[in-house]
Amino acid sequence: MSDFDQLYRFLIDRAHVRGQLVRLQDSLTEIVHSQEYPVQIQRLLSEMAAATSMLTAILKFEGEISLQIQSKGPVNYAVINASHNQTMRGVARWDQSLPSLPDSLEALLSQAVLVITITPDKGERYQGVVALDKPTLAECLESYFAQSEQLPTKIMLMTDMRDPEQVKAAGMLLQVLPEDASQSALSRGNEFEHLVKLGETLSEEEMFSLPVSDILYRLYHQEKVELFSPQPVRFSCTCSRERTANALRNVDKTELLQIIAEDGAVNMNCQYCHAEYRFDEIDIEAIHAGNFESSAAKQ
Missing domain, CATH: 3.55.30.10 (Hsp33 domain)
Structure with a gap:
């Protein structure tokens, strides 16, 4: 060893x-x-x-x-x-x-x-x-x-x-x-x-x-x-799709939907490990409705 x-x-x-x-x-x-x-x-x-x-x-x-x-x-x-x-x-x-x-x-x-x-x-x-x-x-x-x-x-x-x-x-x-x-x-x-x-x-x-x-x-x-x-x-990085979604819950939904309208999705990048997480309109609606189900996989 x-x-x-x-x-x-x-x-x-x-x-x-x-x-x-x-x-x-x-x-x-x-x-x-x-x-x-x-x-x-x-x-x-x-x-x-x-x-x-x-x-x-x-x-x-x-x-x-x-x-x-x-x-x-x-x-x-x-x-x-x-x-x-x-x-x-x-x-x-x-x-x-x-x-x-x-x-x-x-x-x-x-x-x-x-x-x-x-x-x-x-x-x-x-x-x-x-x-x-x-x-x-x-x-x-x-x-x-x-x-x-x-x-x-x-x-x-x-x-x-x-x-x-x-x-x-x-x-x-x-x-x-x-x-x-x-x-x-x-x-x-x-x-x-x-x-x-x-x-x-x-x-x-x-x-x-x-x-x-x-x-x-x-x-x-x-x-x-x-x-x-x-x-x-x-x-080891502690980032996850769920933690990222929790952060997006604090951002105004209208602003997020505007980003999706312009770019097709909200893309988040971890500053530590550079894992990328993609959220579409359905994800944003679910996040702000409180019923978002995260995936364990990094996207």
């Missing part, structure tokens, strides 16, 4: 630190190649995908989580949606009139915020907003955990863009477990910083070439590391 498109959880027992390590390849293909994205946007979406995958494992819930960037810079919007069972999708919008895009995050985004939305299957929806005012996405996410969870957290995000047809992304997250009475915050903090410094010695070449078990041994062979069974990560 390939170590790619897998999320690994691990626990460093003595230091009371939990970790996540994810490497993505095939699961990124539908995201970064859904449009003719410049390499800078492919890199941004890849980092966001790795980060989102790890966040779904840290947050104990069943449901969905999204990382959404809103910006006034060359990239004005980017989002990755993921579920607790590690399915994800994503899209970005940028100023296509520009001849080229800058490479740095700070130049790519301007007056930007990162909106983290957690939507559990049961319970209330939660939303947090983080300023994208640091050089890297990883540092901005660390600020989120410092503010919201108040737990020391280290996030490392890497991308391999050498093969445009097989873009790769990886991430590793270390986080101190909630403190208990058996260990002081000072000693725990010192141990965590030591583990972080060891993690920072990991090169991109090692991250993308070594088996995950070898990576953890290379970094933490002096620690007792418990590595759990991986969880597969894959691309």
